[in-house]
Amino acid sequence: MSIDLSAPARGSSVARAAGALIDKRSGGCHDHACVAYTTRAERDRIAVEWLLEGAALGQRLLAVTDDDDAGDRLRAAFAAADAGYELTHTSLGEVYDLSAPIDAEAQLAHFRGEVASALDAGFAGIRVFTDITALNLDPARRPGHVRWEHVADAFMAGGNPVAAMCAYDLTATGQDLGAVMAVHPLRHGPSRVPTTFGMYWRDGHRFLEGEIDQFSIPALIGALEVLPSEGADLDVSGLAFLSVRASAVLAGMDPSQRAHRSIRLVNAHPVVERVWSVMDFDPRRLIKRTDS
Known part of the structure; x- marks a missing residue:
C-alpha cells in the first residue's frame, strides 16, 4: 500500500482547532496536537486533560508510551481524575517498530483498525496520547516521523474520527524536533521551542x-x-x-x-x-x- 499526498483529498469539512494548544482547547474529534515537556508530571497532567476531553465526546481513550513503569504512573494520574472512564495503555513497541524507520503506511493501517474497532463498539472514534520521545532519539529517524505525522494529519482532517496528541521530552531530544512539532495544527512547548507556525491539512488543502x-x-x-x-x-x-x-x-x-x-x-x-x-x-x- 502506498499513500499519495501529491494532491489534497477533498473530504467532508470537519472542525479542527489550530494554533497555540493552551488557547484552543476545543475538544474536537479530529484535533491533532504536539506538546514538548520537561517532566513526567507535566506530561501526565497534559495527557489526562487531553484524554478527558475525548471521553466527554464519547471517544475511546488510548495511551501509548515507552515508560519504565509500563504506564503505571500515567494510569494512576488518570484514575485520580475520578472521571469513571476506561483508559487503554499500550507500550510504544507494540505499536511502532523501534528498530526501523517509521512505515507510514503500516501505521495508518493500524489506526484504521483502531478506529473501526472503536466505532463497532459504539464509541465516537478514538482519542490517542502518544509519547514519541523514544521514536525520535535517533536524528536519522526524524524525517520519517515528520512524514508520518503529516500522513496522520491528512487522515484526521479527512473526516476520520481520530484526535491524537504527541508529546516528547525536551531533556532527551533537545530542540531538534521543530519540524515534528510544525506539522501539527495544535502546538505547545516552552518558550525556547521556536516552532511558531504550523503546516497542516484543512478542508482538503x-x-x-x-x-x-x-x-x-x-x-x-x-x-x-x-x-x-x-x-x-x-x-x-x-x-x-x-x-x-x-x-x-x-x-x-x-x-x-x-x-x-x-x-x-x-x-x-x-x-x-x-x-x-x-x-x-x-x-x-x-x-x-x-x-x-
Missing part, C-alpha cells in the same frame, strides 16, 4: 499559518521535506509574519535546503507579495483561490 522568523527556518525546511517532490500548494492566508529568508525557503532559493520543491503560495498577504517582488522570486508561485 494544506495550510501554513503562524509566524516564521529566522529561528524557525530549520523547522520550516524539515516540514517542507514531507511535501511531494513535484511540489504542492500551501494556503498562507493565515501567516502573520514571514521573514525574508523564510520567503527564500518557500521560493526554493535558500542554499541550506537539501531538496527544492515547486511550492505555490495561495492567498498570500500583500506584505508577502511585496517581499516576493523585491526579491525577484518567481511570481507564478503566488496564486489566488476563492474556495478557501
